[in-house]
Amino acid sequence: MNPLPPVDVEPHPWRGLAWLTRRECHRVLKLWKQTILAPVISSLLFILVFGVSLGDSIAEVNGFAYEIFIVPGLIAMAMAQSAYSNNSSTIFQARNDRYLDDILSAPMSAWQVHLGYIAGGAMRSLIIGAVLAALALPLTGAPLEQPLALALAVLLTITSFGALGIIVGIYAQSWDNQSFINNIVILPLIFLGGVFYSVSRLGSPWEQISHLNPLFYVVEAVRYGFLGSADVSPLLSLGVVAVITFALVAWAQFLFSTGHRLKP
Amino acid sequence: MDQPATTTGLRTAGAAPVALSIHGLTKRYADGTLALEDLNLEIPAGSFFGLLGPNGAGKTTLIGAVCNLIRLSGGEISVFGQPGGSMAARRMIGIAEQEPNLDKFLTVYETLLYHGGYYGMDRSEASERAEQMIDAFDLRAKRDVEAPKLSGGMRRRLLLARALLHRPRLVILDEPTAGVDLELRHELWRYIRSLHEQGTTILLTTHYLEEAEALCDEIALISGGHIVARDSAEGLKQSFGVDTLEEVYLRTVAGGRITLAEGLEEIAGDAGPAGADPVDDGQAG
Numbered sequence: 001m002n003p004l005p006p007v008d009v010e011p012h013p014w015r016g017l018a019w020l021t022r023r024e025c026h027r028v029l030k031l032w033k034q035t036i037l038a039p040v041i042s043s044l045l046f047i048l049v050f051g052v053s054l055g056d057s058i059a060e061v062n063g064f065a066y067e068i069f070i071v072p073g074l075i076a077m078a079m080a081q082s083a084y085s086n087n088s089s090t091i092f093q094a095r096n097d098r099y100l101d102d103i104l105s106a107p108m109s110a111w112q113v114h115l116g117y118i119a120g121g122a123m124r125s126l127i128i129g130a131v132l133a134a135l136a137l138p139l140t141g142a143p144l145e146q147p148l149a150l151a152l153a154v155l156l157t158i159t160s161f162g163a164l165g166i167i168v169g170i171y172a173q174s175w176d177n178q179s180f181i182n183n184i185v186i187l188p189l190i191f192l193g194g195v196f197y198s199v200s201r202l203g204s205p206w207e208q209i210s211h212l213n214p215l216f217y218v219v220e221a222v223r224y225g226f227l228g229s230a231d232v233s234p235l236l237s238l239g240v241v242a243v244i245t246f247a248l249v250a251w252a253q254f255l256f257s258t259g260h261r262l263k264p
Numbered sequence: 265m266d267q268p269a270t271t272t273g274l275r276t277a278g279a280a281p282v283a284l285s286i287h288g289l290t291k292r293y294a295d296g297t298l299a300l301e302d303l304n305l306e307i308p309a310g311s312f313f314g315l316l317g318p319n320g321a322g323k324t325t326l327i328g329a330v331c332n333l334i335r336l337s338g339g340e341i342s343v344f345g346q347p348g349g350s351m352a353a354r355r356m357i358g359i360a361e362q363e364p365n366l367d368k369f370l371t372v373y374e375t376l377l378y379h380g381g382y383y384g385m386d387r388s389e390a391s392e393r394a395e396q397m398i399d400a401f402d403l404r405a406k407r408d409v410e411a412p413k414l415s416g417g418m419r420r421r422l423l424l425a426r427a428l429l430h431r432p433r434l435v436i437l438d439e440p441t442a443g444v445d446l447e448l449r450h451e452l453w454r455y456i457r458s459l460h461e462q463g464t465t466i467l468l469t470t471h472y473l474e475e476a477e478a479l480c481d482e483i484a485l486i487s488g489g490h491i492v493a494r495d496s497a498e499g500l501k502q503s504f505g506v507d508t509l510e511e512v513y514l515r516t517v518a519g520g521r522i523t524l525a526e527g528l529e530e531i532a533g534d535a536g537p538a539g540a541d542p543v544d545d546g547q548a549g
Binding site for chain 1 (some may be wrong): 378
């Protein structure tokens with residue numbers, strides 16, 4: 001077969017973004033046992049063991065049965081971790097195997113590449129969140145009081161943790177770097193952010209110290225969406241999460257725009 | 265060292281349209297390595313241009329700069345008149361890198377399909393083109409096989425197919441035949457030649473001097489981040505008063521420190537036991 005002559009075609013501005021998003025979703029679905037099934041099972045085990053099994057022996061928290069109280073925090077934790085780990089691993093792998101070059105040399109702007117990667121992690125998080133909610137709400141009887149606030153909290157959570165994953169994936173020198181951030185930073189901060197307890201029950205100074213934990217506001221924002229009440233005002237929790245999201249997205253965008261750490 | 269045919273990559277004659285224009289290109293890496301220093305190069309549209317040089321001469325850095333894969337320390341690049349790194353410039357370039365950098369989660373077909381998408385094609389156009397390239401590069405039997413499961417030769421075919429999928433005006437081939445068998449090498453040569461005949465500008469880097477001599481209209485020799493000579497293969501040989509391109513290569517990139525006999529001796533030593541083909545070993549510098 002003879003090759004065809006070159007052509008000049010103006011690329012459609014959105015197609016590159018759409019295809020990168022699709023590629024990221026393709027990867028998530030291809031690895032569904034690892035990317036979706038495993039985090040759903042581990043979160044469900046937390047709900048079953050800590051909530052359903054031990055719930056009867058624990059008094060109500062903020063007027064909710066314990067198994068209901070912990071559901072929003074566990075869903076928030078699963079979604080945040082999956083957005084982070086998805087994006088950190090996909091970026092690091094693309095850098096490490098250098099197939100990221102196919103993206104960087106394509107006619108796509110920095111924000112399109114950024115958004116494409118965010119979308120992959122977001123899709124994975126939304127699937128996990130939806131499956132967990134579909135299983136946990138009927139199982140525990142947890143309500144869904146403020147769907148709009150919940151939608152906003154979820155959007156900010158998956159965007160912020162997706163951007164954090166991108167940043168770590170760009171800076172990481174090895175696979176260990178990513179799991180280090182997840183295991184040593186994100187997981188402890190989420191646990192200490194009141195997933196399993198109400199921070200308001202902690203005495204001084206632990207309650208005040210807990211308010212310095214940014215992940216506390218993520219948990220509280222999602223909890224407000226489900227239960228309609230939380231330890232802090234939804235405006236404060238959503239506002240803090242929005243500021244964190246803005247800062248992380250700006251940082252990730254800076255890395256894509258300048259090529260810092262992505263290009264030698 | 266003898267006087268080279270042309271000591272700059274810039275051409276002085278003719279008003280032929282320029283495919284790639286590089287002025288004052290400098291790249292210093294974070295560790296302080298100066299890979300390219302005030303490099304100038306113009307490649308006419310429609311030419312088949314060879315870039316030769318030893319490892320570390322700056323070939324891959326130069327290609328990375330053109331393809332938006334490295335950050336420039338200084339200088340300007342334009343591709344068919346469009347600023348380097350712009351969307352329009354990127355659309356006109358197809359690159360097959362030296363190392364097979366294929367997405368491990370995609371099959372052969374998907375690799376091509378998604379590449380077309382990244383370059384702005386719609387699904388039906390990208391799909392049709394992917395099937396064409398699968399046939400053109402004899403990848404039909406491996407269409408649904410993931411990249412990591414392909415042999416080295418098949419990966420090389422896929423890299424080239426991917427580079428050409430969006431029908432770029434400037435195709436950059438970084439050592440496209442490194443590590444492939446003789447049969448595939450000649451097959452790729454045939455395809456690249458016919459691509460050139462269709463009007464595509466080709467920039468080829470290679471360690472195989474006979475490959476550059478057989479394919480390229482013009483050859484530039486790069487050493488230490490500078491273009492040290494540039495002309496047709498015949499022009500270079502005449503300018504240096506030598507019989508082979510190897511001798512030109514040794515006199516320029518080795519700074520005249522190595523004679524052909526010494527160079528070949530060194531190559532034979534590097535290549536191992538008797539019978540090794542010094543050129544095929546890619547150690548001609």
